[in-house]
Amino acid sequence: MNAETGPERRARGRPRAWSDTTEQNKIKSLDRALVILERLSERGGATLTDLSEDLKQSPATVYRVLSTFEGRGMVDFDPVAQTWHIGAGAFHIGSRFLRRTSLVERARPFLRELMQQTEETANLGVSRDGHVLFLSQVETHHNIRAFFPPGAMSPMHSSGIGKALLAQMEDKEVAAIIRKHKLPAFTENTLTTPEALAADLAATRKRGYAFDAEEKNDGMRCIAAPVFDMHGEPVAGVSISGPSARIPDERIESLAASVKATAAKLTAALGGPT
Numbered sequence: 001m002n003a004e005t006g007p008e009r010r011a012r013g014r015p016r017a018w019s020d021t022t023e024q025n026k027i028k029s030l031d032r033a034l035v036i037l038e039r040l041s042e043r044g045g046a047t048l049t050d051l052s053e054d055l056k057q058s059p060a061t062v063y064r065v066l067s068t069f070e071g072r073g074m075v076d077f078d079p080v081a082q083t084w085h086i087g088a089g090a091f092h093i094g095s096r097f098l099r100r101t102s103l104v105e106r107a108r109p110f111l112r113e114l115m116q117q118t119e120e121t122a123n124l125g126v127s128r129d130g131h132v133l134f135l136s137q138v139e140t141h142h143n144i145r146a147f148f149p150p151g152a153m154s155p156m157h158s159s160g161i162g163k164a165l166l167a168q169m170e171d172k173e174v175a176a177i178i179r180k181h182k183l184p185a186f187t188e189n190t191l192t193t194p195e196a197l198a199a200d201l202a203a204t205r206k207r208g209y210a211f212d213a214e215e216k217n218d219g220m221r222c223i224a225a226p227v228f229d230m231h232g233e234p235v236a237g238v239s240i241s242g243p244s245a246r247i248p249d250e251r252i253e254s255l256a257a258s259v260k261a262t263a264a265k266l267t268a269a270l271g272g273p274t
Contacts, residue, residue: 033069036065036066037074039054039055040066040075045085046084047083048062051066072089073090094151103124103126103135103235103236104135106266106269107238108136110238110266110269111123111124111137112138114238114240114258115140120146120241120242120255122238122239122262123146123148123238124137125161125239126165126235126236127156130181131155131162132159132162134150134152135236142242142246144243146217156177157178158186158190160211161222161237161238165237167205167226168234187214209256209260210224210237211223211252214244219244219245220242221243222241223240223252223255224237224239224240225256225262225264226263227267229267
């Protein structure tokens, strides 16, 4: 039987040389276009001039890329302000990532329960390329609150969820993340040396939860714990975040108990170790 049409032929998602990640297997023009889209999303909006200067690309090139994305609904143009913004098309594609896994769906009732118990915003995040990618959030009813919309990214070393996940990694994995992303300071409390971060991760492992003491944003605190899958691998983190005035030192242990209990419940729901 013909090998190309016989039943033994298997559909492939990649060519046989799937591990070849050299430049020859990349479409450079597409890669540059995606860089423009990513930078626009980071800025929240920008003029053509600002974006081209930021990326050191010609305005004509950037404009052609933006016009192409605009035709697919990936970006929008505000003719009054003369600024470009991420469009609904990008949201629709990104939202499909959330439907790829049952993690978000499974987590929602536990996040709601955690918010009700603590009266603080409850969050779900995963590790993504050395950052925390926030997937879901249940906001507190208080007027002053933390806000991490789905799709938001945060450096791991200055995030409660990030440190909860870093604490589960091998030292060499943590070192690789530090080499790639460094340890930038955001407040006077940010952990900016490998030694300080290592000490904090050791404390995190010992007590079973991570604590962000105004390390990303002044006046905001966060408590987080890891979530494990059926293989015992850390796949996500849950946290509560809010103003330091509502998360004083004397409340940390009781709030941490609620966060850890929620992480354990979600772990069990995913078939993880109990």
